[in-house]
Amino acid sequence: MAALAMLRTLRNRSFTSFSPLRLPIRSALSRFVLVADADIFLHPLAETWAELVHLVQQKGGYSHIITASNSFGKNILPRAAALLDVSPVTDITEISEPHLFVRPIYAGNALCTVRYVGKDPCMMTIRSPSFPMHSESAEPKSEAAPISQVDLSTFNEEFFGKSRWLKLASQDTERPDLGNARVVVTGGRGLKSAENFKLLEKLAEKLGAAVGATRAAVDAGFVPNDLQVGQTGKIVAPELYMAFGVSGAIQHLAGMRDSKVIVAINKDADAPIFQVADYGLVADLFDVIPELIEKLPEKK
Secondary structure (H helix, E strand, C coil), X not given: CHXXXXXXXXXXXXXXXXXXXXXXXXXXXXXXXXXXXXXXXXXXXXXHHHHHHHHHHHHHCCCEEEEECCHHHHHHHHHHHHHHCCCXXXXXXXXXXXXXXXXXXXXXXXXXEEECCCCCCEEEEECHHHCCCCCCCCCCCCCCCCEEECCCCCCCHHHCCCCCCCCCCCCCCCCCCCCCCCEEEEECHHHCCHHHHHHHHHHHHHHCCEEEECHHHHHCCCCCXXXXXXXXXXXXXXXXXXXXXXXXXXXXXXXXXXXXXXXEECCCCCCHHHHCCCEEECCCHHHHHHHHHHHCCCCC
């Protein structure tokens, strides 16, 4: 929503965003919501959702289509862009003008300014953590957005037979979502085993934090891949990022370098993670984590 607000202030244009909710299609400026409520959209399969975006664009003629740069958005937007014959702009971290954007390249080591010169719609994925929460408290009053149903009469379920939903495999946890957490504690290969990751989970419970992992830890089977932070994992930018036993490979830094405060604990004083850390401690994580757990108060 922060990115939508930024576009709205730059120019009087129409744009839409989508997300996997019961009210998936949101149109800005005119401020109305399109509801595509059908069993075929119950699960976010790329074929059906991309065709939905295609249908909405054909009827609405929007100038911009926006989604988050997460697994959901990256799955659907390229397919929808192909149906609309446009090239999407991905991983946007800043919107300078309606068609001028900043995005990272070279695993986040450089920023590139990109101008979109194609036809409408300009389709883009944004890195949500790069945009601050937008407050509309300054507005004199809020108006209820009208809700309209999308005409799905042309959708044929038999046409979308290339893939089918099997199941959702996820962990039941009370910890915050990794992508939106205010505090993230991440473990690397230095934790040595899945059993030792439980130590990190105890610390996360004390801090009310999400647990992350490096690709090396995921590849070693310590934790499932939905906890991976980095270029090929999740992009996070929490207020506090604590890295335990993380060397700081360039692919990992690409996923967390925008964190507000970075704390690194590693017994290797030459680890690259210390180059981006605000606070660094050269110590054995197996001494540090138990001491933190002991001295930190219980989260209320």
